[in-house]
Amino acid sequence: MTVMEQRGAYRPTPPPAWQPRTDPAPLLPDAEPHRVLGTEAAAQADPELLRRLYAQLVLGRRYNAQATALTKQGRLAVYPSSTGQEACEVAAALVLQERDWLFPSYRDTLAAVARGVDPVEALTLLRGDWHTGYDPHEHRVAPLCTPLATQLPHAVGLAHAARLKGDDVVALALVGDGGTSEGDFHEALNFAAVWQAPVVFLVQNNGFAISVPLAKQTAAPSLAHKAVGYGMPGRLVDGNDAVAVHEVLGDAVRHARAGGGPTLVEAVTYRIEAHTNADDATRYRGDAEVETWREHDPILLLERELTARGLLDDETKQAARDAAETLAADLRARMNQDATLDPMDLFAHVYAEPTPQLREQRALLRAELEAEGEEGR
Incomplete structure (x- = not known):
């Protein structure tokens, strides 16, 4: 006799008939990306916000050029340049409050800089001479994430933990379209929706996962539509319209902070430069395609609006360029200095308290270095 055959054994009742747990209609994104610039809504945009976005976009474009x-x-x-995607980067940084957290991918150094991270420290990981290069807790910016999408579950965990502690914190996680093909993307969105964590996911859909176009990654109507399957709102926005990105992300952050749970935002943008300096983009896309997107440049779009409203003159333009050149010159000068490396730093900041294995390895390395020093005398 099995356990289930015994008299009085627990027998689960049949599951109820399937029914939607929530109405999917409010979760669906708009059919077209949300835009502000070039529409009647642009007249209502805050002039100070427009000027601030413009200055940051010009700064970001020069930063990308100098880093390249x-x-x-x-x-x-x-x-990994974010030229052409500066509107997403800048808006993501500016929409957050000081207590909030930004979780960037490897392409989001500009977002980290706009958030307040030192430009040189933001590049330290890509230079290969230190761990993160900056103090994540000081700036509320998680380490730049090179593995695809692994920062997303971290963002959900932090946001969920903050809510459990009663902290009024929102996490904003950035990822590329290629990252949405990773399992971490699924896990993060599922946990975020189930827990109603105060987190916003920003997918920068720049058209390619290195050389793989979006059409070969997914058959979904848009990446924003994926939100519905997890039970969260999906928003679709023109990623080159800095005002629109700021508006959509602002709504999502306020929604999360008020206890409304997560939002998935897809920003449709384009990667003007190659994937990295090690990539030859001409092998998988044509010049005509790139030039078409140059006409939809985020700086150009904002310049048109500012000029039309009489908010941008030659003096303002030059001031933005001068500030950008100052940043580039400082970055160039400091990056041209050879870093002073200490091999013992390999063991710093791995754990709050070094493990016995780390202490043993540290002692072995120190002994080897001391022996080499004595031999060289």
């Missing part, structure tokens, strides 16, 4: 040049000079091992 540093790779050619051998001062950076690799640099």
